[in-house]
Amino acid sequence: MSGQRVHRRLLSVAAAALSITVGALALTGCSDDSGEAKTKGRDLTALQCPMEETGETGGANAYRPAKNAFDTAELLGLQLAEAREKAARHNCEIIVSREDDKSRPVPIEIDPTRIYVYIAHGAVSQIEGVGGGL
Numbered sequence: 161m162s163g164q165r166v167h168r169r170l171l172s173v174a175a176a177a178l179s180i181t182v183g184a185l186a187l188t189g190c191s192d193d194s195g196e197a198k199t200k201g202r203d204l205t206a207l208q209c210p211m212e213e214t215g216e217t218g219g220a221n222a223y224r225p226a227k228n229a230f231d232t233a234e235l236l237g238l239q240l241a242e243a244r245e246k247a248a249r250h251n252c253e254i255i256v257s258r259e260d261d262k263s264r265p266v267p268i269e270i271d272p273t274r275i276y277v278y279i280a281h282g283a284v285s286q287i288e289g290v291g292g293g294l
Contacts, residue, residue: 206231209252209290211272223272223291232275235284243284247275257288267292 209232211223230250235243244254251273257266258278266276270293278286 203231206233207275207287207290208232209247209250209273209275211291213272221270232287232290235275235277235287238284239282240279240284243277254284255292258286269293 208225208229210226210229212226214222214224216222228250230246232247235246235254238246240254240256247254253271253274255266255274255276256264256279257276258264260280267274270291272291274292275290276288276292277284278288
């Protein structure tokens with residue numbers, strides 16, 4: 161009997177939480193008449209280079225984009241030489257870790273100015289990461 165009361169109580173709490181979540185989503189979906197959502201700030205999922213240490217540690221050094229950092233997605237589709245030039249303007253270096261479906265040896269130490277890329281037919285096809293390390 162008490163198990164049923166607990167079950168009903170959990171269901172009512174879950175229903176209330178769902179109601180609050182749906183209401184919050186409805187409010188955030190509101191925008192102006194243009195139909196476009198307005199966002200502020202930078203894309204936190206972007207792989208940027210160069211990175212700089214923050215001085216904070218939580219078991220590992222923390223990094224943030226440097227003032228002259230750029231979104232490495234801008235390199236996609238560029239020929240390797242052009243991509244290297246663009247990266248160099250931001251004090252970054254391109255390391256090719258895979259070329260035409262063949263892996264290449266790469267440095268393993270952490271360097272927040274290195275951009276690891278895949279190359280296909282001479283052009284950057286994928287950004288593997290920034291910084292390196294294992």
